[in-house]
Amino acid sequence: MFNILKEKIKSFIGRVGEAEESKELKPELSAATKIRSAVTGKVKLTQADLESLLYELHLDLLQSDVAMQTADDIVAEIKKSLVGSEVEKDKVQEFVKGMIHKALEDTVAPGEGLDIVERIRNSQKPFKIVFLGVNGTGKTTTMAKVARYLMDNNITVVLAAGDTFRAGAIEQLQKHAGNVGLKVITHQKSADSAAVIYDAVEHAKAKNIDVVLADTAGRMQTNVNLMDELKKIVRVNKPDLRVFVGDALTGNDAVEQARKFNQEVGIDAVILTKIDADAKGGSALSIAHEIKKPIIFVGVGQGYADLKPFDKKWFVDSII
Ligand SMILES: Nc1nc2c(ncn2[C@@H]2O[C@H](COP(=O)(O)OP(=O)(O)OP(=O)(O)O)[C@@H](O)[C@H]2O)c(=O)[nH]1
Ligand SMILES: [Mg+2]
Numbered sequence: 001m002f003n004i005l006k007e008k009i010k011s012f013i014g015r016v017g018e019a020e021e022s023k024e025l026k027p028e029l030s031a032a033t034k035i036r037s038a039v040t041g042k043v044k045l046t047q048a049d050l051e052s053l054l055y056e057l058h059l060d061l062l063q064s065d066v067a068m069q070t071a072d073d074i075v076a077e078i079k080k081s082l083v084g085s086e087v088e089k090d091k092v093q094e095f096v097k098g099m100i101h102k103a104l105e106d107t108v109a110p111g112e113g114l115d116i117v118e119r120i121r122n123s124q125k126p127f128k129i130v131f132l133g134v135n136g137t138g139k140t141t142t143m144a145k146v147a148r149y150l151m152d153n154n155i156t157v158v159l160a161a162g163d164t165f166r167a168g169a170i171e172q173l174q175k176h177a178g179n180v181g182l183k184v185i186t187h188q189k190s191a192d193s194a195a196v197i198y199d200a201v202e203h204a205k206a207k208n209i210d211v212v213l214a215d216t217a218g219r220m221q222t223n224v225n226l227m228d229e230l231k232k233i234v235r236v237n238k239p240d241l242r243v244f245v246g247d248a249l250t251g252n253d254a255v256e257q258a259r260k261f262n263q264e265v266g267i268d269a270v271i272l273t274k275i276d277a278d279a280k281g282g283s284a285l286s287i288a289h290e291i292k293k294p295i296i297f298v299g300v301g302q303g304y305a306d307l308k309p310f311d312k313k314w315f316v317d318s319i320i
Contacts, residue, residue: 002281002319008060009100009320015053016082017093020045042086047079054079065251065282070107070289077103101316107289109312114269114294116241116309117153120211123240126204127211130162130197130239132230132265134257135218137247138273138299140169143213144176145299145307146271151180156210159184160200162193162233165217165226173215180304193217193229194236201237214239221260230265242267243296246287248278255286262291273299276306281319 020043054075061071081099120127129146131139140163147157159177161184163169170186177184185200197214204212216233219226234242244267246254254272261267270291272284275298288295295310308314 001276001278002284004279005061005064005066005281005285006319008057008064012053012057012060013093013096013100015056016045016050016096019049019053020087020092021089023049040086041089043089043092044086045082045084045092047083050079050082061282065280065286067252067255067282067286067290070286073289074103074107074285077106097320101320104285104316104319105312108285108315109294109310110289110292111294113310113312114296116269116296117150117155119241120150120155125208125210126158126201127241128197128201128214128237128239129211129241129243130214130216130233130237131243131245131271132216132261132267133218133245133247134220137218137245137250137254139163139218139245140173140176140215141302142245142271142273142297142299142307143173143215144180145304146297147177147182147213148180148304149297149307149309150211151182156208157182158200158204158207158209158212160197160212160214161186162197162214163217164189164191164193164196169215169217194233197233197237221257221264227264234265241269243269243271244293245271245273246283248272248275248281248283248298251280251283252286254283255290258287258291258293262293267291267293269294269296271295271297271299276300284315285319 023043058071058075078100087095131143133139150157159182161170161173174184185203187196200212244258244261246258270287270293272295275284297307298310300306300308
């Protein structure tokens, strides 16, 4: 997971460390600075020391599929925290690592997080969650994983087979529902997706069920008709949470999709799937920063238990 990004950041930290260690050997350094460094045991990180290294870091981030704005912001933040700092000579790498850790945590989780269990417990029943995104990102599987997670937290769930578009989608969801032990409300293929979800909400009201999880068909963010259908689903059912499900393996594309879904339909939170197979890590790092919506879970495999509530510290630890 994230091997490429991990390698690049590690190399950046190493290079800053080396540059600072070899600084005393530089002939251009003034005698006063050398004496000062020898006496205090500290080095001062300067813009001149860091400029080219930060430039390389920026390129490294872009090559790891970090979105442009996010890369700009990360580098600016790191620069701000490093330049001018006085650090003990043998602690430079540790210091740089700490500052990068902080910059990445701020990037990946801007603003308030979202505890979904708490939100559900504090909301009116039934709490309605709609899963949306492009084809094959993992919406249906993720919905079953979320169902399992909520059930483990003593929250009752009913599923809505809102993907009435793709052949086999209803049966696929029924199979997942059987596996996790849940009822799923279905209509025929090609039925109105908004109406299926509406029925599931009515069912939940009648049976006093806490949460409705609604599947929807995958759609390209550029498909006007299908995006209109999604708008209708939202208009009719007024979900409490519109969850964008993005595939981390698609890199920058996932960020672009999220942006477009947010513009067109509005999204409240993100689940990023397949990060178990994501070598680059760029989309995971960029998506929340770019659209300013929290990542609530990440998918780390194909099993129902392979869902992790998003934790920024865990995430950044796995990069650094
Ligand atoms: N490795 C890995 N695979 C995943 C993860 N989440 C989903 N998948 C796999 O991705 C594939 C597609 O998953 P689906 O849930 O059918 O995706 P979808 O978005 O519902 O697809 P459509 O309904 O066709 O748009 C399946 O093979 C899943 O097992 C994950 O976190 N990690
Ligand atoms: Mg699906």
